[in-house]
Amino acid sequence: MTRYILRRTGHAALLLVGVSLLTFLFTSLAPRDYLDEMKLNPQVSQGTLVALRAKYGVDQPLPVRYVRWATGLLRGDMGFSFAYGAPVASLLRVRARNTLLLTTIAMLFAWGVALPLGIWSAERESGWPDRLITFATGALLIVPDLVLALGLLLFAVRSGWFPAGGMAAVGVESLSWAARARDYALHLVLPVGALVLSTCPVLLRHVRAAILDVLDSSFIRAARGHGIPRRRLLYRYALRAAANPLVSLFGLSLGTLLSGSLIIEVVMSWPGLGPFLLEAILARDLFVVIGGVLLSTVFLVAGNLVADLLLYWADPRIRAERGGS
Amino acid sequence: MSSAPGTMPALLTVESLEMRYRPRNPGPSGSAVTALDGVLFAVAAGTTLALVGASGSGKSTLAQCLACLERPTAGTIQLDGLELTALSERKLRAVRPQIQLVSQDPYASLNPRLTALEIVIEPLEVQRRFSGAERAERARGLFERVGLSFRLAPRPVGEFSGGQRQRLAIARALALEPRLLILDEALSALDASVQAQIANLLLDLQQTSGLTYVFITHDLAMVARVADDVAVLERGRIVERGPVNQMMRRPAHAATLALFAATPRFVGPLGLQAGE
Amino acid sequence: MPAVVHCLMAPIIEVSDLRVSYSSRSGRDICALDGVTFSVAPGEVLGVLGESGSGKSSLAASLLCLLPPNGRIVSGSIIFEGRNLVRACEGDLRKIRGRRISLIFQEPGLVLHPALRVADQVGEVVRAHETLGARAREAKTRAVLESVFGAGAQRIAGSYPHELSGGQRQRVLVAQAIVCGPSLLIADEPTASLDPVTQAEILALFRKLQRALGIALVLITHNPALLAGFTDRILILYAGGVAECGLASELLSRPKHPYTQALLDCLPLWPAPPGARSRLPVIAGDAPDMTLLPPGCRFEPRCPARMDACTAREPAPTAFGAAHSVSCFKFGG
Numbered sequence: 040m041t042r043y044i045l046r047r048t049g050h051a052a053l054l055l056v057g058v059s060l061l062t063f064l065f066t067s068l069a070p071r072d073y074l075d076e077m078k079l080n081p082q083v084s085q086g087t088l089v090a091l092r093a094k095y096g097v098d099q100p101l102p103v104r105y106v107r108w109a110t111g112l113l114r115g116d117m118g119f120s121f122a123y124g125a126p127v128a129s130l131l132r133v134r135a136r137n138t139l140l141l142t143t144i145a146m147l148f149a150w151g152v153a154l155p156l157g158i159w160s161a162e163r164e165s166g167w168p169d170r171l172i173t174f175a176t177g178a179l180l181i182v183p184d185l186v187l188a189l190g191l192l193l194f195a196v197r198s199g200w201f202p203a204g205g206m207a208a209v210g211v212e213s214l215s216w217a218a219r220a221r222d223y224a225l226h227l228v229l230p231v232g233a234l235v236l237s238t239c240p241v242l243l244r245h246v247r248a249a250i251l252d253v254l255d256s257s258f259i260r261a262a263r264g265h266g267i268p269r270r271r272l273l274y275r276y277a278l279r280a281a282a283n284p285l286v287s288l289f290g291l292s293l294g295t296l297l298s299g300s301l302i303i304e305v306v307m308s309w310p311g312l313g314p315f316l317l318e319a320i321l322a323r324d325l326f327v328v329i330g331g332v333l334l335s336t337v338f339l340v341a342g343n344l345v346a347d348l349l350l351y352w353a354d355p356r357i358r359a360e361r362g363g364s
Numbered sequence: 365m366s367s368a369p370g371t372m373p374a375l376l377t378v379e380s381l382e383m384r385y386r387p388r389n390p391g392p393s394g395s396a397v398t399a400l401d402g403v404l405f406a407v408a409a410g411t412t413l414a415l416v417g418a419s420g421s422g423k424s425t426l427a428q429c430l431a432c433l434e435r436p437t438a439g440t441i442q443l444d445g446l447e448l449t450a451l452s453e454r455k456l457r458a459v460r461p462q463i464q465l466v467s468q469d470p471y472a473s474l475n476p477r478l479t480a481l482e483i484v485i486e487p488l489e490v491q492r493r494f495s496g497a498e499r500a501e502r503a504r505g506l507f508e509r510v511g512l513s514f515r516l517a518p519r520p521v522g523e524f525s526g527g528q529r530q531r532l533a534i535a536r537a538l539a540l541e542p543r544l545l546i547l548d549e550a551l552s553a554l555d556a557s558v559q560a561q562i563a564n565l566l567l568d569l570q571q572t573s574g575l576t577y578v579f580i581t582h583d584l585a586m587v588a589r590v591a592d593d594v595a596v597l598e599r600g601r602i603v604e605r606g607p608v609n610q611m612m613r614r615p616a617h618a619a620t621l622a623l624f625a626a627t628p629r630f631v632g633p634l635g636l637q638a639g640e
Numbered sequence: 641m642p643a644v645v646h647c648l649m650a651p652i653i654e655v656s657d658l659r660v661s662y663s664s665r666s667g668r669d670i671c672a673l674d675g676v677t678f679s680v681a682p683g684e685v686l687g688v689l690g691e692s693g694s695g696k697s698s699l700a701a702s703l704l705c706l707l708p709p710n711g712r713i714v715s716g717s718i719i720f721e722g723r724n725l726v727r728a729c730e731g732d733l734r735k736i737r738g739r740r741i742s743l744i745f746q747e748p749g750l751v752l753h754p755a756l757r758v759a760d761q762v763g764e765v766v767r768a769h770e771t772l773g774a775r776a777r778e779a780k781t782r783a784v785l786e787s788v789f790g791a792g793a794q795r796i797a798g799s800y801p802h803e804l805s806g807g808q809r810q811r812v813l814v815a816q817a818i819v820c821g822p823s824l825l826i827a828d829e830p831t832a833s834l835d836p837v838t839q840a841e842i843l844a845l846f847r848k849l850q851r852a853l854g855i856a857l858v859l860i861t862h863n864p865a866l867l868a869g870f871t872d873r874i875l876i877l878y879a880g881g882v883a884e885c886g887l888a889s890e891l892l893s894r895p896k897h898p899y900t901q902a903l904l905d906c907l908p909l910w911p912a913p914p915g916a917r918s919r920l921p922v923i924a925g926d927a928p929d930m931t932l933l934p935p936g937c938r939f940e941p942r943c944p945a946r947m948d949a950c951t952a953r954e955p956a957p958t959a960f961g962a963a964h965s966v967s968c969f970k971f972g973g
Binding site: 418419525526527528555556557558560561563564567568582583584585586588589590591592608609612613622623624625626627628629630631632633634 | 691692693805806834835836837838839840843862863864865866868869892893894895901902903904905906907908909910911912914915916917918919920921922923926927
């Protein structure tokens with residue numbers, strides 16, 4: 040088992056190296072860089088530009104720049120943001136935290152709704168609750184994230200119940216603890232709502248399909264024959280047996296915690312990783328782009344690894360195959 | 365009607381057959397599992413050898429090796445003098461039509477969505493030896509030989525009963541005119557009355573076409589009705605072997621005796637039970 | 641085994657004129673059981689002999705009112721402990737299943753939950769019916785596993801089904817079935833996929849438990865040889881109806897119904913007489929198509945003793961003494 044984890048971590052490391060290389064390559068291939076943009080600013084002198092170029096080794100060949108950056112990374116230094124004039128690591132930390140706040144809450148809600156509703160829907164297959172839920176999820180699947188987010192924003196503006204974007208009101212630090220919490224909560228409602236509405240339908244359908252698949256099994260019928268009550272049958276027996284595809288899906292949910300909310304963050308002005316990365320790409324802020332992409336990739340890979348480990352834990356047959364326990 | 369060994373030429377000769385493999389999950393006994401440990405027997409042409417044994421004795425592995433679906437790790441399998449284990453995959457393909465396998469589960473071994481006709485024609489198509497018309501003609505003949513009405517040909521296999529499916533599996537096995545048929549528990553999943561019908565079919569086919577059977581089973585009562593010779597398999601080895609009448613009268617080995625004792629007594633109508 | 645004279649004791653379960661049908665996608669209903677009547681005395685072992693299509697699995701499922709979604713009990717009654725199960729509500733039925741009547745399904749490999757340990761699966765049955773604390777539950781589970789497995793029960797308790805052999809899985813099913821002390825046990829083909837040695841072990845286990853606990857046992861199989869020397873009475877099912885029913889010793893040695901006779905004739909004898917290698921007697925024709933049943937006796941198309949009267953209507957059961965009945969025009973009907 041430990042050999043398996045080590046091997047996967049090794050693969051992950053290789054993957055990260057590859058991703059960082061590619062990102063470096065692509066951003067270098069893009070025409071112009073940040074310092075070229077600065078040239079257009081009349082306040083910046085030519086001398087400053089030359090000095091900056093030399094300082095960050097921007098004119099060095101690609102391999103040299105990559106090695107410099109990589110060795111810096113191993114020391115914990117993710118580079119410097121030209122646009123913000125601050126180390127990338129500290130900037131990313133704040134933005135990633137904001138995104139994670141949003142996506143973690145949304146993920147908990149999405150799964151919290153998808154599981155019981157999916158099970159309920161599967162149990163009453165072809166009944167009116169099932170048809171209603173299938174229709175609703177279908178409709179939500181068709182609507183793009185962008186439209187959902189815009190729709191919610193419109194609702195916020197029209198009703199005035201919720202703030203139309205942003206993470207906190209201006210001057211929130213001066214409020215009491217309780218008022219501050221309330222303010223954050225109000226700002227969270229719509230972005231979380233948008234994320235839940237966009238991710239929940241897929242989850243619900245998968246839960247429903249997995250449970251339906253299992254409900255026909257002989258062991259469910261046999262458990263009914265033993266007089267196992269309905270609720271226990273659904274949760275302890277059916278859900279447990281249907282866990283495999285759902286566990287993989289959960290791992291994927293974890294993996295996209297940093298990357299899945301970009302559009303919604305941009306539309307609703309949530310100060311997360313998404314808008315930050317977008318800005319950086321447009322401004323050719325090299326180190327921010329690479330740092331952001333790498334961070335997302337780490338989450339993706341970690342999510343996959345967690346999914347595999349959960350699967351190993353949940354299904355004893357896989358454990359037997361892999362030669363553990 | 366048992367055949368004395370040595371009077372008829374052996375169609376199939378198996379010597380020192382071994383099958384060892386490394387499971388992915390090594391058990392407490394160590395790394396390699398020995399499924400077959402020096403199996404040795406011969407089957408005379410046109411006769412039936414029954415291979416009996418309890419679960420785990422290696423019967424299924426032996427069936428797979430004989431049907432050339434797995435290569436043994438050591439030993440030889442000779443079909444009419446031709447050394448099968450030494451052949452390359454390409455040369456083996458030419459020999460495959462001569463040995464066919466009929467498996468236990470009539471519900472798992474046939475694709476339920478294909479029609480009966482498609483099932484029987486498939487081997488003819490794969491071998492690419494016959495034209496379309498010839499194939500249809502042969503298929504009709506095969507249906508007749510196994511006692512299936514040709515009206516059933518366009519029906520999907522999913523609609524057939526267990527007995528009908530097994531007849532179909534036999535028809536498919538006969539399509540390429542094999543000399544040797546490996547029957548791996550071919551009757552075990554069938555109802556009692558259907559077993560009798562299929563057993564009779566096999567006996568008739570042997571009489572008319574001179575087929576040789578290796579009949580793998582754990583049903584000793586059926587063995588007595590169907591086989592000429594019996595070999596008892598225990599833990600990958602043949603522990604007792606002989607003509608069926610001799611074995612039934614005087615079983616010797618412990619494994620054989622265990623099987624004999626475990627088989628439920630049945631003395632038929634008009635016989636009286638010894639009772640418990 | 642002493643014959644149980646069942647008319648002296650009140651039967652533990654009485655099935656009267658049970659009719660079960662399944663709706664199919666083509667619209668035509670398939671009648672799986674068509675007027676089955678029998679009863680089981682307390683502590684009795686009843687063998688139900690039926691081949692594919694006879695309705696034996698439907699019978700097992702309907703005794704617990706546990707038919708698949710497309711099946712239903714059309715008419716008839718099942719009286720158990722003074723109550724008609726056909727009319728009982730789901731809540732009452734749930735209390736009976738596993739606690740008063742237990743059903744051991746076919747194919748233990750599929751019937752056990754793949755991701756729960758054996759001890760948990762037995763414990764769930766206890767949990768469903770008895771309000772015991774966790775420790776008491778564990779003790780009860782351990783006790784029943786020991787009675788079924790003997791030594792080595794501890795190791796089995798912590799195992800998963802895929803780690804067990806066929807015989808061991810079957811024993812787990814038995815443990816689940818008896819843990820709450822039912823008065824009636826129904827075993828549907830309990831030895832179907834097992835080799836003879838394991839088969840004999842499982843039958844011995846049934847015998848031992850049945851004697852020790854005094855449970856009534858209904859053993860469903862297609863192999864008459866299994867029922868000899870073990871059952872008190874045997875019920876022969878053919879195409880959804882009862883062909884014959886009587887004492888095991890009587891029925892196996894002097895069968896009356898032509899189907900029973902033909903079925904017993906086509907079984908190879910054991911111990912095998914010398915020179916046995918020969919064709920077996922068979923029952924002509926194939927198993928009946930349950931969607932196209934003839935109006936008269938269902939066995940008539942294959943019957944060696946058919947008469948003209950057999951096509952007119954179905955024969956009614958004729959009684960021979962207290963214990964034996966046959967549904968055949970040869971004997972009245």
